[in-house]
Amino acid sequence: MASPSQRVIAEEEAQFQLLQWRYGIVGHSEALRRAMRLLLQVAPTELTVLITGETGTGKELFARALHGLSPRRRFAFVSLNCAAIPETLLESELFGHVRGAFTGATTDRQGFFEVAHRGTLFLDEIGDMPLSTQAKVLRVLETGEFSPLGSSEVRRVDVRIVAATNRDLEAAVRQGAFRQDLYYRLNTVRIHLPSLRERPEDIPLLVEYFASRVCERLGIEFEGIAPEALNMLQQQPWHGNVRELRNFVETLVTLERGAYITPEIVQQYLSQLQPASVERPLEYEPVPTERAIVMLGRERSGGGALASFDTTLLYRVLLDMRSELSELRRALQAFLPLLYGLQESVEQLRQEGVGQRGEESVIPIRGEADFRLEDMERRLIIAALKHFGGNRRQAARALGISERTLYRKLAQYGLGDIL
Template sequence: MDNSTIHSDKLLEKKFGIIGTAEPMRKAKKLLLKAAPTELSVLITGETGTGKGVFAKAIHGLSKRRGNNFVSVNCGAIPETLLESELFGHEKGAFTSAVDQRIGYFETADKGTIFLDEIGEMPVETQVKLLRVLESGEFSRLGSSDNRKVDVRVIAATNRELEERVEQKQFRQDLYFRLRSVHIILPSLREHPEDIEPLFYYFANRTANNIGLDFKGISMEALEILKSQPWDGNVRELKNLIETMLTLEAKEFIEAENVTKYIRPSLPRHTKPRPTALVTTTNKSDDNPNLELGIIFRTLLEIKNDIQDLKREVHFNTLKLDEVVANQNEIMIQTADEVIENDEMLEGFDTLNLADIEKRLIVFSLNRFDNNRRLAAKELGISERTLYRKLKQYDLD
C-alpha cells in the first residue's frame, strides 16, 4: 500500500467514517476519490445498511461544491403524488392544498449536490422531469410554464436492481444510463468480513467515548463470532449491535459470552433472518433478563436510523425552505455515523420497564405505517394475532 493510498484511507475514515481495506471496499473507495472532484453524476448501489448515504456525503465533501448545500431526498419516503412538487417546487394555487409558493429541493441545492436515495422508487412521470434537469439543468415548478435553471450535481442510490426495473418498463433506460456516469457498487459486509475488526474498533471506541467507558478491546473468540454472522443489515446492523452491547454490558474487554447475548440465532449464510421480535416471556428469557432488554434496545437503535428520513421529511414540510437555507449553509443528512440525541421515542429510555418499551415500539410502528396493522406486525417481527393481543393488553385498540 503506497503513501497516497494510506493518506486517502485515513482521510475517508477520519472525516467520513468510511472504513475498509478489503478488495471490494478498495475498489469502491478508489472510485469515490476519482469521482468526487468531477461533475459527473454518480449512481451508488448496494444492500440496505452498506453506507450509500455516507458515500454520497463523502463525494460532496470532497468536491468543489462542498461549500454549498447538500440536500438529501428519500424518494421512497415521499408519496408519489407529492414527489414532483417536493423536487421541483410549485406555485401558489397549483393544486388544492398549494396555498403558498414552494421552492423545491433542486432549487435549494443550486450550486451544490442533491442526493436522491431510493431512486428506484421514483415514478416514471417524475423520471422524465429529472432527466431533463440532468441534461439541461432546466425545469419548471408545478403550476408554472416558466423555465428555471439550476446548477446541481446529482448523486443517486438504490438497493434495487435498476436493470430489472428498466426491463420491466418501471425505470427509464435513458435516465439509468445518464445517472450511472460513475457507478459505485458497495459490497455487503458478507463480502468483506476481514473489515469487521477495524469496523468494530471504530464503532466501539466512539461508543466508549460517548458513554465514558475505558474500552480495552475484544477477544479473538468474540471477534470470530462476529465474523461468522450473516449481517443482512450490513454495517448498520454491526454498528447497532456494538452500540447496544457496550452500553448494556459496560465491559472494558469484550468476551465471547458478551457477544452471544446480542447476536441473532444462527442461520445458514445468505439467508434473510426473521425480523427482531417483540419481547415474549419464555423460560430462556427468564434465565437471562438482559437478553430481552438487549433485543429491545437493539431494535430501538435500528428504528432510530429509519427515523432520520422521517425527521428530514417533517423538517422540510414544516419550515419554509428559505428560512432553512438562511439559517444553515449546508442542509446535511444524518448519516450512519451520526447519533440522534432527542428522538421522542427514546426519551427516558433508561427509566422505562420492558412493558413500556414494548408499548412504545408498537405505537411507533403503527404511526409509521399509518395504523396498517399488517405492516406494523411485519416490521415488529410478530404475527397480526399477537399484535392484536398486544393492542388489547396495552389498551391501544
C-alpha cells in the same frame, strides 16, 4: 529516499485515512478499496455517479464523500430517499410548489433541486422513483430546467446528481419500471459497494470504530472484545450490512458498558437478532425492557451521567413499553427531563399545558403535570428536525424510525412546513 511507487502508495493510504476520519468509510479490504479508489478519482469531476449495493453498505457515506471532495463542497449537500416519500409528495419535495398548487400548499416552497443549487443532490433508492417523476428528473439532468408544481415558470439550477439504489436497475429497465434514458444518464460512473459478507476482514476495524464513537458520545469506557467474540461477529451474515453491525455494536457497548466483551455476551445479543428479510411488526426497534430499566437506574444513580445517555435508545424504550403503563410511569420519572433535551423543565412544560386529563395515554408524573405520548412524540420530531437543520433522513435515523414513518408523522401532526 522513497521510490515513486512507495510515494504513490503512501499518498493513497493518506487518502484512505481521510475517508475514514472525515466520512466514516472504514475498512482495508481490497473490495472496499476498489470502491474508494474510484470515489477519489471521480469526486473532483462533474460526472453523475450511480452508487449500487445492498441496504446498509454505506451508500450515503460515499455520496457525502463525493460532495465533500468536490469543488461543490462549499455549497449544499441535499439527501432525499425516494422510497421514503409517498408518490403524491415526491414531486413537491423535488421541484417545490407555489401557493395553491394543492390542498394545504399555503405558501411557496423551494424543492430539493433549488436547495441544492451549485451543490450536490443525493437521490437515494432512485429505483423506487415513479416513472412520471423520472421523466421530470431526466429533464433537469439534460437541461438544468424544471417548473415548480402549480406554476408554468421555468427555473434553472446547477446541481450535480449522485444516485443510489439497492435494486437491479437494468432488470427494472427491461421490465419497464425504470426509464432507459434516465438509467444511461445516471450510470455515467458506477461505484459498487461490497456487502459486509464480502469483506469480513473489515469487521474488527468497524467494531473498534463504532465502539470508540459511542464511548466518546456517551462518556463511557470500552474494555475491549475477546478475539473469539470478534470471530463470532465475522461469521455472521449481516444481511443489514454495516448499518446492522453498527446498531449491534452501539447497543452492545451501551448496555454492557465497562465490561470486557466475551463470546458469551456476544452470543446473548446475537440470539436477539432477527433476519433482515423478516418484516418486523414494530416501527421502532425494541429494546429489552428489563435491561433498559436497569441502565436507567445506573444512570440515575450516577448523577449527571444521565444527561449523556443516548436519547434515541430511551425513546425506543418508551415506545416499546407503551402498553405497560406501570412500567412507563417509572421509566418516565427517570428520564423525562432528558427526553426534552434538558432544554425545558417539567415546570415549564406544565405551564405550557402539555397533555389533557381523561385520556388513556395520559400518564401522571410526580403529580406535577400530565403528559401525552403524542405530545412527546411531536416535540421529539420538532427537536430532531431543528437539530439536523430540516434534514428528514438524519432526523428519522436519530429517532429510530423509517423516513416513511417520519413523513406520516409530519402529516399527522401538521408539521409539513416546520422548516
